[in-house]
Amino acid sequence: MNAPGWLQRFLNERYNMEVANTFIDKQMHKRLPPHTGWLHIFGSLSLLLFISQTITGILLLIYYRPTPDEAHASIQYITGEAHFGWLYRQVHAWGASLMILGLTLHMIRTYFMGSYKKPRELTWMTGVMIFVVTITFGFTGYLLPWNQIAFWATTVGTESAAKVPYIGGWLQYCLRGGDAVTGETLSRFFVVHVIILPWVLTGLIAVHLFLMRATNLATMERVGEEKKTPEECGIPFFPVHVAKEGVVAVLLIAVLVTLSVLSPWEIGEPANPLSTPPHIKPEWYFLPSYQLLKYFQGPYGAFMGIIACSVPFALLFFWPMLDRGKERHPRKRPLAVGFGLIGLISALALGYLGHVSGLEKSYFGARYHFSEKGWPTRIADDAPPSDSGGH
Amino acid sequence: MTQQSNESTRRGFLDVFIGICSAITAAAVTIPGLMYLWPAAKGGAGGEVEVKGAKNLAKGESEILQVKGKAVLVVRTSSGFDAYSAICPHLGCLVKWEGVRKEFLCPCHAAVFDSKGRVVSGPAPGPLSPYKVKEVGDKVFVSAV
Ligand code: HEM
Ligand code: FES
Numbered sequence: 254m255n256a257p258g259w260l261q262r263f264l265n266e267r268y269n270m271e272v273a274n275t276f277i278d279k280q281m282h283k284r285l286p287p288h289t290g291w292l293h294i295f296g297s298l299s300l301l302l303f304i305s306q307t308i309t310g311i312l313l314l315i316y317y318r319p320t321p322d323e324a325h326a327s328i329q330y331i332t333g334e335a336h337f338g339w340l341y342r343q344v345h346a347w348g349a350s351l352m353i354l355g356l357t358l359h360m361i362r363t364y365f366m367g368s369y370k371k372p373r374e375l376t377w378m379t380g381v382m383i384f385v386v387t388i389t390f391g392f393t394g395y396l397l398p399w400n401q402i403a404f405w406a407t408t409v410g411t412e413s414a415a416k417v418p419y420i421g422g423w424l425q426y427c428l429r430g431g432d433a434v435t436g437e438t439l440s441r442f443f444v445v446h447v448i449i450l451p452w453v454l455t456g457l458i459a460v461h462l463f464l465m466r467a468t469n470l471a472t473m474e475r476v477g478e479e480k481k482t483p484e485e486c487g488i489p490f491f492p493v494h495v496a497k498e499g500v501v502a503v504l505l506i507a508v509l510v511t512l513s514v515l516s517p518w519e520i521g522e523p524a525n526p527l528s529t530p531p532h533i534k535p536e537w538y539f540l541p542s543y544q545l546l547k548y549f550q551g552p553y554g555a556f557m558g559i560i561a562c563s564v565p566f567a568l569l570f571f572w573p574m575l576d577r578g579k580e581r582h583p584r585k586r587p588l589a590v591g592f593g594l595i596g597l598i599s600a601l602a603l604g605y606l607g608h609v610s611g612l613e614k615s616y617f618g619a620r621y622h623f624s625e626k627g628w629p630t631r632i633a634d635d636a637p638p639s640d641s642g643g644h
Numbered sequence: 645m646t647q648q649s650n651e652s653t654r655r656g657f658l659d660v661f662i663g664i665c666s667a668i669t670a671a672a673v674t675i676p677g678l679m680y681l682w683p684a685a686k687g688g689a690g691g692e693v694e695v696k697g698a699k700n701l702a703k704g705e706s707e708i709l710q711v712k713g714k715a716v717l718v719v720r721t722s723s724g725f726d727a728y729s730a731i732c733p734h735l736g737c738l739v740k741w742e743g744v745r746k747e748f749l750c751p752c753h754a755a756v757f758d759s760k761g762r763v764v765s766g767p768a769p770g771p772l773s774p775y776k777v778k779e780v781g782d783k784v785f786v787s788a789v
Contacts, residue, residue, distance in 0.1 A: 529750075531751045550769075
């Protein structure tokens with residue numbers, strides 16, 4: 254990992270390279286706690302995905318046109334005619350989902366290992382901000398192909414924003430750039446997706462990584478009673494941990510390409526503001542909120558629904574302030590672990606109900622129709638399949 | 645007054661003065677930016693919009709069109725024409741007119757409205773808002789009420 258000799262000479266003659274060299278050397282050979290293993294690679298996985306999203310995103314930008322007349326056709330051009338355009342679009346679309354999955358796994362790891370506790374509270378809080386920004390990336394990016402499903406999912410999504418107390422109407426008007434989802438909305442989402450969020454996320458990741466390095470990784474010892482592990486017991490960041498990250502990078506490329514080839518994302522019909530297609534559903538990571546909103550009806554329903562959807566994120570953000578126990582080991586934190594498991598299972602259950610709601614599904618040879626709230630009713634075996642049949 | 649306290653009041657004054665000037669400058673720079681984000685009104689096709697296919701609509705059939713950029717459903721009834729906003733008050737999907745059942749149906753979360761736009765079932769918090777219909781000779785026009 255050394256620069257070529259001529260470059261070193263060139264720099265040494267001009268700058269005081271001592272400082273830079275010691276810094277880089279210290280960072281590269283930093284010792285991580287002895288238990289650092291494969292569970293600790295989800296952070297790097299998310300970072301690799303962010304890099305991949307940036308590269309594929311810039312490539313897509315070369316042919317993409319952010320107007321209602323051209324957006325859909327430009328995506329068709331990218332996937333149909335530009336060399337390898339299909340691959341970059343697929344890797345970008347799959348990468349978005351995998352990045353949210355990677356962040357979720359990273360959060361689960363740090364939650365159950367108690368790594369968010371003192372002195373790493375701010376590392377966790379910047380992490381939650383990274384998560385929210387990444388979800389916003391997904392929401393704004395989804396509209397860009399300007400197809401039916403995206404147009405109507407965005408209509409429904411921004412309509413929910415209107416139910417936010419007091420500022421809802423104002424918020425929705427600003428998000429949409431008018432009363433309805435139009436070319437103005439497309440422009441706004443485009444600017445947010447390709448200019449604003451990338452820089453916000455870059456800044457947040459820089460702070461997150463800086464904090465992570467400043468405190469080193471957490472061990473499983475009680476808060477404030479960490480023993481200083483002798484230098485030689487630690488895992489060297491380079492080459493041991495970097496090698497693991499290399500393996501992850503190669504596997505990630507394999508997974509992205511495989512998914513892109515075997516299960517490509519469709520482009521779908523171009524957006525038609527005068528016709529809503531059946532079964533509008535958001536992306537999988539919005540399904541829990543989407544389903545939760547449905548259980549709040551009546552005059553204050555929408556208001557309560559918005560509150561119910563925000564509380565989990567607020568809890569997540571402030572969690573290190575709420576859980577001040579000294580233990581890190583999951584077996585010694587039954588309350589925090591129980592709470593975490595309940596949250597995780599509820600999100601999965603709500604997501605599943607959101608996924609099947611309004612559809613027909615078969616389980617063990619019997620057909621069921623799921624209502625909007627997700628309650629199943631058995632359908633007689635001889636009934637003809639309705640148009641709401643899913644697979 | 646001593647030299648010292650004179651000095652410190654002058655400093656205090658300067659701090660406040662610089663603070664106020666910075667705040668005014670910051671406001672002067674940010675407020676136009678925020679206003680720029682607020683969409684300026686754009687005139688869509690508004691006022692009265694002609695229902696082009698009105699003549700060809702059979703009883704119980706409907707046509708969808710836009711009035712000031714908003715989707716409106718015109719329904720041919722036994723006595724004339726009715727027009728309702730097609731935007732579902734639940735979360736903004738477009739309802740469809742079911743001529744046989746004489747109901748508006750929303751494809752998104754199954755809200756149902758009767759032929760007068762009133763909620764029959766489903767999650768909609770209110771009715772479909774009516775539009776004004778005017779017949780002039782054999783032409784039909786729709787406008788916001
Ligand atoms: C693009 C997004 C992110 C990137 C690139 C990233 C990167 C990393 C990396 C490389 C590490 C060190 C290795 C590891 O522990 O996995 C780390 C540590 C950490 N991250 Fe993230 N992370 C991201 C998002 C998040 C999120 C969403 C959270 C939680 C809400 C979070 C919370 C933490 C915490 C608490 C640590 C310290 C772990 C410890 O000391 O053991 N990060 N992050
Ligand atoms: S948008 Fe019509 S029922 Fe939800």
